[in-house]
Amino acid sequence: MPDATVTLPPSETQEVSAPLLVRAARRQQGDGLPVWFMRQAGRSLPEYKRVREGIAMLDSCARPDLVAEITLQPVRRYGVDAAIFYSDIMVPLKAAGVDLDIVPGRGPVVAEPVRDRAGLERLVPAEPGDLGFVDEAVRLLVAELGETPLIGFAGAPFTLASYLVEGGPSRDYARTKALMVGDPELWHDLCARLATMSAHFLRTQVEAGASAVQLFDSWAGSLSAADYTTFAQPHSARVLAGIATVPRIHFGVGTGELLTRMGEAGAEVVGVDWRIPLAEASRRLGPAYAVQGNLDPALLGAPWPVLAERVRDVVRSGAAAPGHVFNLGHGVPPETDPDVLGRVVDLVHEEGPTLRAEARAV
Numbered sequence: 001m002p003d004a005t006v007t008l009p010p011s012e013t014q015e016v017s018a019p020l021l022v023r024a025a026r027r028q029q030g031d032g033l034p035v036w037f038m039r040q041a042g043r044s045l046p047e048y049k050r051v052r053e054g055i056a057m058l059d060s061c062a063r064p065d066l067v068a069e070i071t072l073q074p075v076r077r078y079g080v081d082a083a084i085f086y087s088d089i090m091v092p093l094k095a096a097g098v099d100l101d102i103v104p105g106r107g108p109v110v111a112e113p114v115r116d117r118a119g120l121e122r123l124v125p126a127e128p129g130d131l132g133f134v135d136e137a138v139r140l141l142v143a144e145l146g147e148t149p150l151i152g153f154a155g156a157p158f159t160l161a162s163y164l165v166e167g168g169p170s171r172d173y174a175r176t177k178a179l180m181v182g183d184p185e186l187w188h189d190l191c192a193r194l195a196t197m198s199a200h201f202l203r204t205q206v207e208a209g210a211s212a213v214q215l216f217d218s219w220a221g222s223l224s225a226a227d228y229t230t231f232a233q234p235h236s237a238r239v240l241a242g243i244a245t246v247p248r249i250h251f252g253v254g255t256g257e258l259l260t261r262m263g264e265a266g267a268e269v270v271g272v273d274w275r276i277p278l279a280e281a282s283r284r285l286g287p288a289y290a291v292q293g294n295l296d297p298a299l300l301g302a303p304w305p306v307l308a309e310r311v312r313d314v315v316r317s318g319a320a321a322p323g324h325v326f327n328l329g330h331g332v333p334p335e336t337d338p339d340v341l342g343r344v345v346d347l348v349h350e351e352g353p354t355l356r357a358e359a360r361a362v
């Protein structure tokens with residue numbers, strides 16, 4: 001029999017040894033199905049609560065030893081196919097000197113919201129060395145993780161701007177949208193600056209060894225497709241354009257009507273929430289994109305047989321896409337029983353390949 005490594009062209013030889021997550025993102029996974037969870041590290045884990053005791057969220061993000069430990073916790077516990085860097089979308093802003101805090105149970109709170117040009121002028125991107133703690137943590141992690149890929153991430157300009165303009169979490173993004181349409185020049189200048197910060201945060205992680213990245217535009221689903229295209233997509237595209245060497249995942253909540261634009265912003269994988277089936281998301285996106293998602297996180301509290309059937313539904317629907325990374329439709333809720341997540345991982349690993357093969361044969 002000929003030696004396969006000799007007959008394959010170099011690019012394909014590399015694919016054979018690439019992590020399953022990376023192969024899925026490149027639409028080369030076959031029946032294998034990688035699984036990880038947004039917010040897999042954090043408050044649902046007792047081991048997380050123990051190491052975080054008495055340490056503020058943003059302080060923990062600046063300590064490479066803690067960041068590495070917290071990032072590894074769900075990998076050890078669940079055997080997920082990827083780690084996601086423990087940090088926050090607001091970290092680059094904090095490093096640039098913005099006075100902000102992450103309030104438990106609430107989210108990011110900004111002391112002086114940015115609502116005019118003077119506010120924008122105060123926002124000076126961090127110098128290259130200012131994210132040294134990120135570089136150090138990623139290097140520690142990549143050495144510890146071995147074969148398991150690390151996903152780096154950043155916040156998209158629209159979602160970051162929503163926190164800066166509102167001063168904290170918001171239901172309707174009224175001030176953000178009023179600024180966006182009322183002073184487009186200020187809006188675009190603000191988002192351009194945020195794009196520079198997020199691109200720098202992502203590049204730091206990729207240069208230190210992250211194998212893939214996810215851009216979180218969590219709140220983009222609050223925009224119409226027209227406003228997304230005018231006010232958000234160009235800035236996200238600039239962030240993603242700086243990171244073309246590794247697979248890029250682009251995620252938001254409630255973005256069923258924006259999926260194609262999110263793909264066109266420069267991603268290989270588009271993250272989908274639970275509101276539309278993956279097969280439908282893939283139909284909208286076409287053959288050039290893989291999908292990630294999309295179990296409804298609220299179902300993690302349902303009786304196991306019911307939940308298991310929903311997990312299988314997601315796997316079957318995802319088999320219609322040219323690539324599928326199993327995930328939730330949004331982050332792990334804090335009250336989640338970790339044992340349930342463990343059972344989901346085991347089910348995806350044990351039944352995923354067969355379910356995918358069956359679904360693809362129909």
Ligand SMILES: Cc1c2[nH]c(c1CCC(=O)O)Cc1[nH]c(c(CCC(=O)O)c1C)Cc1[nH]c(c(CCC(=O)O)c1C)Cc1[nH]c(c(C)c1CCC(=O)O)C2
Nearest residue numbers: 038039040041042057086087088089104105106107216218
């Ligand atoms: C919108 C957003 C933020 N941060 C992030 C997003 C995008 C993801 C999403 O859509 O959920 C990104 C993020 N935040 C965190 C991670 C770590 C990696 C992981 O997913 O496991 C990631 C990828 C840790 C965190 N980020 C946060 C925590 C909890 C803080 C704590 O434990 O004290 C963690 C582990 C805090 C945070 N930070 C933010 C919010 C809304 C909150 C929740 C506030 C709360 O309910 O307590 C802003």
